[in-house]
Amino acid sequence: MTMAAAVMLAGCGSAQVRGDFPDPARAYPAGGTYVSxxxxxxxxxxxxxQQLYALLGTPHFGEGMWGVREWNYLFxxxxxxxAPPIQCQFQIHFDGxxxxxxxxxxxxxxxxxxxxxxxxxxPAPPPAAPPPPPLRISADALFAFDSAELSGKGRARLDEVVxxxxxxxxxxxxxxxxxxxxxxxxxYNLRLSQRRANAVRDYLVARGVPAGSVRAEGQGSAQPLVECGKAPHAELVRCLAPNRRVEIAGIGG
Structure with a gap:
């Protein structure tokens, strides 16, 4: 602030009573100023x-710099x-x-x-992509019925997986x-399912998948995909075929 400005402010007006706002029509410049x-x-x-003068500029109602207890602005x-402007009167109170x-x-x-x-x-992070579903292979495509020894067709299918x-x-x-x-x-079914899972794991490892990267487990007849009622044995075997399966999780894409 220049000395001239300080002198001008020091000689202007008297203090307002705290909370007693001046008539906006008396503001200078007329209509007040726009402020960020x-x-x-x-x-x-x-x-x-001094800090407030640098920040807000000269008060709009003739208050001086020294000895006054209020500054008034029309913003x-x-x-x-x-948008249409919003007009507000702002009064700052000072101590001695x-x-x-x-x-x-x-x-x-x-x-x-x-x-x-x-x-x-x-923004909320996008939901994590669900893991890809496990690869499901019919046990009948890998093993003979009631067997845990991979068939030639089964080995060929696992070669495709590798x-x-x-x-x-x-x-x-x-x-x-x-x-x-x-x-x-x-x-019996739990043991058979575990032996089949082991056979698939062992084949994948033999084909180059690290042994520590493959885990095998048997679930027996748990989590059936289909339910079949009473039927002759051959028909029941055909009906329950979807439940005989091997699932490989983690294949991804």
């Missing part, structure tokens, strides 16, 4: 008059480009040392303008799960 909300938010009690704001100790607004609703600018909420891994073969983590139908006892 971001700049106005820098105001806080504890600032001195205009636009919330959005082209010229340090701001508070402020008043007219209308009082204008006080909300000093609240921090709303922070746009960060080829599909390509360069990812050393980085996959596979889980081989065997399932049976409900024909036979639960204990």
């Amino acid at each position: 909300l971001d700049g106005l938010r820098q105001y806080a009690p504890g600032m001195n008059k 205009n704001f636009r919330r959005t480009v082209g 040392k010229g340090v701001a100790v508070g402020q008043s607004w007219k209308p009082a609703t204008c006080a909300a303008l000093l609240e921090p600018a709303p922070v746009a909420a960060a 080829a599909s891994l390509g360069a990812r073969m050393g980085a996959v983590s596979l889980t081989v799960v065997g399932f049976t139908d409900r024909i036979g006892s639960d204990a």
